[in-house]
Amino acid sequence: MSLTLFDLSGKTALITGSSRGLGRAMAEGLAQAGARIVLNGHNAERLQSAAEEMARAGAEVIVARFDVADEAAVVAAFEALDADGVAVDILVNNAGIQFRRPMLDLETADWQRVIDINLTASFVVGREAAKRMAARGRGKIINIASLTSELARATVAPYTVAKGGIKMLTKAMAAEWGEKNIQANAIGPGYMVTDMNEALLSNPDFDAWVKGRTPMRRWGLPEELVGTAIYLASDASNYVSGQVIYVDGGMVSVL
Template sequence: MGLLTGKIAVVTGAASPRGLGKATAKLFAEHGATVVITDLDEAQAQAAADDLPGEGHMGMACNVTDKEACFATAAAVIEKLGAVDILVNNAGIQFRKPMLELETADWRRVLDINLTAAFVVGREAAKRMAKRGRGKVINIGSLTSELARATVAPYTVAKGGIKMLTKAMAAEWGELGIQSNAIGPGYMVTDMNEALLSNPDFDAWVKGRTPMRRWGLPEELAGTCIYLASDASNYVSGQIIYADGGMISVL
């Protein structure tokens, strides 16, 4: 028996081959969960779901910034699988530009995808969880939930918002049997970070700044997701756990 046997888990934005969402979905499946992967492209989402160990996994198209699409996806999951036990709000984008050059439209786009979508998708999942009196919501934050870095202002603001959204969810949904927590990844080896990984100066900065002297791997974040998704964390709520190799702990 796995830690998540019999559970239905939805992981948003999880079709990227080398991404935090895909690694989390894989570990969930290995621990017995039936996993629903959502992404913008249904074929890619289904291919990612087909790649998971076990049977019954599903891929669905969902634009997390389209509230009607979120409503439809939530309804489809319930219709086909009967429940949502775990939600991982993983979908997100990065956009780098100095604030003095930043267009308002780009600011809004990053906040819509990285923060507002977590609220909308989380709300729709929590409605279903509340009817059963149990559920787990896991939001993906960042080191920038705590600290700022130049040229990524909208991302920083969105991820800071994720930290407080998680606390708001815990405050309102705790009595409904729903635990809401977040994870703040450090610098991870993902497709989103490809440009940074291939930059020798930035690579050296990450390794020099991180006490473990290396980048993190997606599966090393997924282990924290397993803890927060399982019964082992049933009295943990409103927290953000940093999986960052110790970076946030040192000057």
């Protein structure tokens, strides 16, 4: 198999929530594979800083600042890209938040906010991208799932439900859009060293639990998602659709 199958030259990838963390790592990795990158976030200063840093490293970067949970803003962002002649070949639905609270104390508004950003936004952004991909007869959608797409953990019920939904949304996308030559898959990260997990990383008991529960006995690093992202974004995965690939050090495979 030729490694040119993994070459993303000439492709444009939109990664939501890509000014930092897992999104930033995947954006940099896709750029190194040849893709032009559309960076997204809601913090203008952080987004611009990330874009400038990536550009200095040699990436071709476009900034698209919009809130993924605002449907009108998502539609307007895609219309703006259309007007600028930017066709999104690869979408990575990465934007997400976490909210930890026992269900008995959980307010409905907090539940809804997590569902809106982690699940509904992936549908809305995915729909807008897929409309354009379908018209061109090709496209790649990568949703970011989680270990909680398979397993529950106390105090993160809305996140667990949203990520379980991401697994099935991915399959629904594959079922409906496969005939349009759109492949939809998901990556399920394990416990990763990110800002979102800072409180867990600094908790000695939780740190020990993660390392004890993970066969590789360590946390994952954001850059360790890059190989899977490139594979799912490239022609190497043209007959792969509806799948979730767990990048978790083996955690989801063991009791």
